[in-house]
Amino acid sequence: MSETHGLQTGRSVKAKPLIVQPIWDWLDHAVIVTDCNLAAPGPTIRYVNRAFTRLTGYRADEVIGRSPRLLQCPRTDRAVAAAIRRDLGECEIARGTLVNRRKDGTEYLCDLVITPLVGPTGETAHFICVASDLKEDQSQTAVTRLSGELEQAVTLIEDLERRQEEADELIARQKSELAALAERYRAMRVRLDDTQERLSLRESALDRSDREIHRSGSELDASMEELRAMDEELRVALEQMEEANEHLARSNEELRRLQAADADKLHLLASASHDLRQPVMSMGLFLDVLRSRLGEAERPILGGLMAAHVSIRTLLEGMLDTARLDAGALEPMVEPVRMSVMLDVIQGEFMLQAEMRGLRFRVIPSTATVYSDAQLLERILRNLVANALKYTTAGGILLGGRLCRDAGNRRHLRIEVWDTGPGIAEHNMQSIFEEFRQLDNCDRDQKRGVGLGLAIVSRLARQLSHEVGVRSWPGRGSVFSVTVPLEPMHRS
Structure with missing residues (x-):
């Protein structure tokens, strides 16, 4: 099959050929394969067969990468075209009859049957359109035969794709099993290395244990000696504690004597407070009497007496407050x-x-x-x-x-x-x-x-x-x- 009639994935990338192309190239009806893009400006033609060239006058290299709308003319029924797009959007088989225009400008009545082609992922990958020129002498038998051929082609494609999907699943399972086996092998190697390392560590631990047992005997003897020394220190500490308790008892006794002395001092202070305050208060009263009887010449003398009285009173109250x-x-x-x-x-x-x-x-x-x-x-x-x-x-x-x-x-x-x-x-x-x-x-x-x-x-x-x-x-x-x-x- 030539590359001219192969499926293309875009205008600038060469498409991979389909394995069913020989069947389509020898069909009497025009076959058009497009991608599944229904958004404006619409699907892009990916493949046409030889019957398409005989029907429209366009070669494959002239239409691949372009929209099927290039075949429409002013007489094309827009409602029928919209219904076809709606059925395809719902993943349904679309049928319809449109007035199209050939390359030379002549118009023809075209009968269309468009089928969604579902890919391995379960989503629509392409649209397959079978187109024929309706003539007055065309019979219903030809239409029936064409539909049967289309269904056979779709069935063949679906069977091939199913087999391809099964083969891919088998390959994926085998790869997964191989990866699991490789992972198990690596895990076993790690476990083996770990076991060998533990064995080596255990041997080293046994050697150290023998040395520790020998050293523990010496340490036990040293510990016994330390215990005897600690026992002696504890005995000395107890003796010191007894001495400290005796000293504390003497201190408490001294504190009780001091508290008793403070109580006596407070009692004496309370008794002396009245005796000391009475003369000072009497002195203040006498000074108030003198202030009203002395003249201006004696005011400095009175001021000195009053200052002395305040000093005595302040000193006395300060001493009493301090004692209290x-x-x-x-x-x-x-x-x-x-x-x-x-x-x-x-x-x-x-x-x-x-x-x-x-x-x-x-x-x-x-x-x-x-x-x-x-x-x-x-x-x-x-x-x-x-x-x-x-x-x-x-x-x-x-x-x-x-x-x-x-x-x-x-x-x-x-x-x-x-x-x-x-x-x-x-x-x-x-x-x-x-x-x-x-x-x-x-x-x-x-x-x-x-x-x-x-x-x-x-x-x-x-x-x-x-x-x-x-x-x-x-x-x-x-x-x-x-x-x-x-x-x-x-x-x-």
Whole structure:
């Protein structure tokens, strides 16, 4: 069979010849084989036989790769053509009669029978069209004979394709079996190699086991010696533990004696507190009486007496508070405290002292109610104001509070004491809260106290869970603050 009449897969690729071509080439009816593409511009002619050339005048090389629509003319029934495409799209055999045009331009009535050709995958691979020229003298017998020949050809093609598919399946099974055998052979080789390796490892393990048994005897002897040494160490440790227990018992006895001494000290302190406070309070009352009776000339003397009275009172209260803190007898009683009353008391106590020293003392009123121990909070503020008066020689002192919030968004009142004193260097910010620490009193001048005021402030604030802060500007002044909650605090 020549390549001119062979099936082509495209315009630029030579098609492989079909094994049924000799049958089609000798048929009396035109046979056209196309691909299965029904989308515009439609299927492409892949093969025509010799009867097609006699019917249309077109040679095979003139139509292969082109659409069968080249045979249509204006008289071609479009509805019949659409019905044929619909039947082929549903994988059905399509029949129809169309008016076509030959190469020389003459028209002829063409009877078409188009059959889908199903490939090995179960999908349509090609369309086979048998076309004949309907003449007036053509009988029904010829049509019947042509249909029979077409069915025989389709049956032959299907049988050949089925045999080809069976042969392909047989070859695939044989290849799969060969691959499985090869895989089993490789697995057996791997298992054999693995077995040989395990045997070699077992022999090596036996050799090592013999050496280990010999070495274990020596190690067992060494272990027994270590056990005897450990037993001796344990005996020594037990003796040391007994000594430690005796020492602990003596320490506990000493602690009980110290606690008893602290209790006695606390009892003595409670007894002496009233005896010590009474003269100091009486001195304050006498000074208030003298203030109203002395003239302007005696005011400096009165100011000195009142300063001495404040120093004695502050020193006494500091010593008593320190003793109570050391003895653990200072237990705060937190309750609502009105700041307006407390600030009025502090203003009345320190206003005259500030005036006698030529200083301005201003208290900013506050209507806030805080939660604290009233007596201990007043002690903190009095110590802060007394400390400011002690170190301020010119200018003034300001006492007031401002609202703030902590990290948990709880409301607090930060009570601040501002002064125009000498200020505090950065490296001394923490040491000023130590007991008996005065930054500029190297000669231990008792008129300026003994350095307990800020230490008492720090310890009382810790007892109340209040935050104490300090900011300072050397040469310009300082500000001490204590932050008190405006809401009840849940103490753990």
